Amino acid sequence: MRNERLSSRIVPVLTIVAIIIAIWYLAAIWMNAPFQRDLDRRGNVTSTTMEFVGKTLSQPKPVVPAPHQVVQNVFENTFLRKVTSNRSLVYHSWVTLSSTLAGFAFGTALGVLIAVGIVHVKALDRSLMPWIIASQTVPILAIAPMVVVVLAAVNVTGLIPKALISTYLSFFPVAVGMVKGLRSPDLIHLDLMRTYNASTWQTFWKLRMPASMPFLFTSMKVAVAASLVGAIVAELPTGAAAGIGSKLLAGSYYSQTIDMWAALIAGSLLAAMLVTIVGIGGRVVDRRMGVQAT
C-alpha cells in the first residue's frame, strides 16, 4: 500500500525529469553545434556524427552546457573543495542562505504583525492594504541597489542589506495569507466566543491564531522561496564578494557558463530544501493540532 503510493508519486516525477534531461541534451547539441562546426572548419578537422556530438557536449565554455557537465561541476564544487574555499558552492550557498533565513524571519514576523493590525484595527485595514500591494509592484531589481548603496553610506553592509531585500519580498505573501487566515474562523465560532464574553486577545489566541495556521504555512512556503530570490537579487548588482548571486554574476562576466548553471542548480536545490523544510514544519504543526491524516 505504502510502496504503491510511493511509486505512484515518484514515477510521474522521474518521467518528467527524464524528458527534461533529454530536451536539455538536444538543446545543448543544437546550440553548441554552430561554434563547434566553426572550430572544426578552422582546424580542418573532420569527424563522424558521433564524434561531433561528443565534442558539442564537452566544450569548456559552451552556450548551453550539457547536464553531465553541470552535474560534474556541482559535484566537484560541493564535495571536493574545502567549505571555506571561494570556489566551494557550499560556501556561496551558505552566504546566500544566511541572509535568506534572516530576511525570511524578519519578513514572516513583519507579515504576521501587519496582518494582526489589519484584522484588528479598522483604520489599518483601509489604509495599509493598498500600500502593501503597491509595494510589490515596484521592481525589486530597481530597489535592491538603492537599498544596498544607501545603507552602505551609513556603514551598514554585509548581511543586513541583503536580508532587508528578502524581508521586502517575503512579508507580502505572509501578510496577505495571514489576513485571510485570521479572518477564516466561521461566524458560529466567533459567536461562541462572544457568548463567553471573551476578550479580543482571548479570541485571537484561542481562535484566530490556530485557525490561521494552514494559511501561515502555505504563505511561508511562498515567502521562503521569495526570500531566496531576494537574497540572490541583492547580491547581483552590488558586486557582492560571495553568494550564489555573485557566482552567477562572475560566471556571466567571464562566460563561465558551466559555473553559472552550477550556481543556478545550487540555488534551485536550496529553494527546494527550504520549501520542503517549511512543508515538514507545517505537517508537524498539523499533526499536533489533530488534523486528520489523509
Next chain:
Amino acid sequence: MPDHITRTNLRTHRTHGWPHRMTASPASVVSARKLGLTFQTNDGPVHALSDVDLEVEKGDFVSFIGPSGCGKTTFLRVIADLEKNTGGEISVNGMTPEEARKARAYGYVFQAPALYPWRTIENNVALPLEIMEYSKAEQKQRVQRTLDLVNLAGFGNKYPWQLSGGMQQRASIARALAFDADLLLMDEPFGALDEIVRDHLNAQLLKLWATTEKTICFVTHSIPEAVYLSTKIVVMSPRPGRVTDVIESTLPRERPLDIRETPEFLAIAHRVREGLRAGHSYEE
C-alpha cells in the same frame, strides 16, 4: 426533579388584539415586552420580530416552534445579545442581555456543534473554562463531570472528526454546561441528526434538564420534539415574526419515549399544528 417550578407566564400579544398586562415575576429568567427587531436590508426593512411578549420562568423548558423566518432563532439571539432588539424591552436574569452576556449568564448551543477542530473533546469543553479563568484543577474536574453528564466519558482525548455527528453535538452541550450558567439556549441542536439519534438525545436532554435544574430555551422545527421536551410551547409565525399561540404542556415531567403514543401527547401536537396552520393562513 425540581419542584419549585409552578407557574409560568407566557403570553402573546397582537397589535390589534387583546388587552394584556405584564406580571414581572421575580423568578422570571427571560422577560420580553413588545419586543421588536427590524433588519435594514437593501430590499427595505425586514421585520424579524414584532411585538413579542414573553415570560420564561426559572426551571422552564420552553420550545419555540415555527416555519423558517418566524424569528425563533432571532429571538434566541436577542436573549444572547448576539442581535440587538430595535423595539420593546427584554431582560435576562433581570439585566439587559448585554449585562447578562458579560455576567456569563447562559450557555448557547448552536445548530452545528461548532467544536474547534484543533482541540480534543475535553479541550473543547474546557474552552469556556479557560476563558473564564477557572483553575486547572477545577477545569479538569468540571470537564470530567460534564462529559459524564452527556455520556462522553472516555472520549475526552478524541478529536471532533473522530466522533459521530450526535456525539459532537453532545460534546457541544457539555461545553455549554461546563460553567455555571442557569440558562441554556439551544438553537435547533438536533436539526441535522437522524430520527433515531434525535430520539435518543431528546431523552438524554430531558434527564439532563432534570438533574441540572437549568432553564432551557429550545428552538426546533419538529412538532414531536417540541411536545416531547417542553413544559411550554411557543408557536410562532413569519413575516413579521410573532407569537401565535402558547401551550402549557399537561404532560408529566417524567416522560418515557412512548409517551408520544398517548392521546394527551397527540392532543398537544394537534394544537401546535393548528397554531402553525393559523400562522400561515394569516400570511395569505
